[in-house]
Amino acid sequence: MEVVLIGAGNVATQWGTAFQEKGYSVMQVYSRTLDSAKALGEKLQVPYTQQIQDVVREADLYLFAVKDSALPEIVKVFPPVEGLAAHTSGSVPMDVFAGYFDRYGVIYPLQTFSKTRAVSFENIPIFIEANNRDDENQVEKMASTFSDQVIRLSSEKRRQLHLAAVFACNFTNYLYTVAARILEEHDLPFDVLIPLIRETAAKVEEMPPILAQTGPAVRNDKNMIDKHLEMLRDYPDRQELYRILSESIYKETIL
Amino acid sequence: MEVVLIGAGNVATQWGTAFQEKGYSVMQVYSRTLDSAKALGEKLQVPYTQQIQDVVREADLYLFAVKDSALPEIVKVFPPVEGLAAHTSGSVPMDVFAGYFDRYGVIYPLQTFSKTRAVSFENIPIFIEANNRDDENQVEKMASTFSDQVIRLSSEKRRQLHLAAVFACNFTNYLYTVAARILEEHDLPFDVLIPLIRETAAKVEEMPPILAQTGPAVRNDKNMIDKHLEMLRDYPDRQELYRILSESIYKETIL
Numbered sequence: 396m397e398v399v400l401i402g403a404g405n406v407a408t409q410w411g412t413a414f415q416e417k418g419y420s421v422m423q424v425y426s427r428t429l430d431s432a433k434a435l436g437e438k439l440q441v442p443y444t445q446q447i448q449d450v451v452r453e454a455d456l457y458l459f460a461v462k463d464s465a466l467p468e469i470v471k472v473f474p475p476v477e478g479l480a481a482h483t484s485g486s487v488p489m490d491v492f493a494g495y496f497d498r499y500g501v502i503y504p505l506q507t508f509s510k511t512r513a514v515s516f517e518n519i520p521i522f523i524e525a526n527n528r529d530d531e532n533q534v535e536k537m538a539s540t541f542s543d544q545v546i547r548l549s550s551e552k553r554r555q556l557h558l559a560a561v562f563a564c565n566f567t568n569y570l571y572t573v574a575a576r577i578l579e580e581h582d583l584p585f586d587v588l589i590p591l592i593r594e595t596a597a598k599v600e601e602m603p604p605i606l607a608q609t610g611p612a613v614r615n616d617k618n619m620i621d622k623h624l625e626m627l628r629d630y631p632d633r634q635e636l637y638r639i640l641s642e643s644i645y646k647e648t649i650l
Numbered sequence: 651m652e653v654v655l656i657g658a659g660n661v662a663t664q665w666g667t668a669f670q671e672k673g674y675s676v677m678q679v680y681s682r683t684l685d686s687a688k689a690l691g692e693k694l695q696v697p698y699t700q701q702i703q704d705v706v707r708e709a710d711l712y713l714f715a716v717k718d719s720a721l722p723e724i725v726k727v728f729p730p731v732e733g734l735a736a737h738t739s740g741s742v743p744m745d746v747f748a749g750y751f752d753r754y755g756v757i758y759p760l761q762t763f764s765k766t767r768a769v770s771f772e773n774i775p776i777f778i779e780a781n782n783r784d785d786e787n788q789v790e791k792m793a794s795t796f797s798d799q800v801i802r803l804s805s806e807k808r809r810q811l812h813l814a815a816v817f818a819c820n821f822t823n824y825l826y827t828v829a830a831r832i833l834e835e836h837d838l839p840f841d842v843l844i845p846l847i848r849e850t851a852a853k854v855e856e857m858p859p860i861l862a863q864t865g866p867a868v869r870n871d872k873n874m875i876d877k878h879l880e881m882l883r884d885y886p887d888r889q890e891l892y893r894i895l896s897e898s899i900y901k902e903t904i905l
Binding site: 462463464486505506507508509511512514518519520544546552554555556558559560561562563564565566567568569570571572573574575577578580581582583585587588589590591592593594595596597598599600601602603604605606607608609610611612613614616618619622623626627632633635636637639640642643644646647 | 773821828877
């Protein structure tokens with residue numbers, strides 16, 4: 396299978412590397428930013444271009460790994476191809492391709508990608524979709540070379556999954572940041588929290604998070620909650636966050 | 651070293667088991683609730699009582715593992731003893747013992763305890779404090795039999811650490827619950843989020859959480875944020891939580 400990568404950021408880089416590791420041929424990298432196209436092209440040792448009209452036409456798969464907001468624009472000006480177009484976004488419906496490609500789908504790995512940290516697709520669920528049965532089978536087969544957990548999912552369910560992931564990953568990481576700030580401000584190292592963070596994450600592999608809930612809010616320990624709010628008096632944003640989270644925990648767990 | 655356990659809940663149970671594993675002698679369990687005292691006494695195969703006047707007087711250590719709110723009351727009516735009194739709370743100052751005991755301190759393991767899940771103290775930082783140098787050394791030595799990471803910490807810093815832990819553990823777990831609810835409502839299994847939760851937690855072992863931040867808020871992707879808020883329209887609490895977290899992430903990361 397011959398692949399053209401559309402995009403040259405974190406996600407495109409992870410995919411490009413993964414494709415080559417699994418023996419797929421990456422034919423070309425396209426990015427609107429020449430520097431990015433060049434960097435990824437050189438990393439993968441394949442041709443690159445920033446001219447959309449120079450994209451090779453005979454690939455089997457055009458993998459769109461670009462920002463969600465850029466996707467519709469690039470799709471609109473893409474040259475006509477026979478290959479399958481697929482994007483990797485959690486929140487963009489498959490239909491973004493409709494009218495511009497005959498064959499299209501989605502390959503959405505549920506994971507958080509950072510430039511500086513290698514992530515394998517192996518233990519990551521990949522959610523797929525395609526606009527026809529043959530291509531859905533093909534996408535499923537392809538995704539299965541990367542992951543044991545390949546799941547067919549509609550665009551509507553995928554965007555709900557993506558929203559859930561924003562809570563479980565992006566927002567969770569921000570709470571780690573708030574904790575880090577509090578420690579910093581009192582000359583305490585962040586590292587002491589690592590075992591707690593690890594255990595909190597590990598617990599929900601064994602029990603539903605609602606049953607794993609501990610802390611002052613679930614005990615409705617108003618005395619401690621008030622003390623904490625008082626400790627946060629110079630940080631109104633954190634205070635508000637503390638208040639709404641504690642109220643939500645209490646409401647959710649008494650119902 | 652001979653220990654009396656004051657309290658018979660999750661935390662007292664973990665400590666009782668740990669003491670016995672390390673060869674300490676648990677002399678007695680005291681709890682105001684007879685059923686709890688009995689359950690833990692029988693589990694550890696040691697005497698138990700719900701009468702505070704029946705607490706044995708000759709122990710080396712009285713470990714108070716009770717609710718924060720119960721601590722001052724129990725301390726006030728405790729019979730006079732020569733042994734060391736220590737509590738295990740993150741947020742109660744050591745001085746809760748002042749005037750009632752001559753020798754006292756704190757042994758605070760930074761971890762989340764649930765009834766149904768065994769937790770070893772081994773890889774958990776334990777924060778200690780005592781009202782005199784000799785006992786501080788003794789508490790440090792004792793804590794070191796349980797953990798490699800024993801850290802002396804003042805009551806003031808300990809309560810800041812505890813507040814940070816509420817964000818990193820209790821509030822984080824609640825975000826897992828919100829994610830679980832969203833998935834539930836769309837017939838998706840919670841399990842698919844596990845690799846993401848695990849990776850989000852693992853990332854901050856390698857980089858500060860502020861640098862690990864991903865998602866729509868840090869990109870200031872207003873289009874996606876608006877779509878998510880719209881998806882949450884029937885859940886005003888979640889919507890408010892989403893809004894304040896996204897605003898905080900944006901503010902924190904542009905500064």
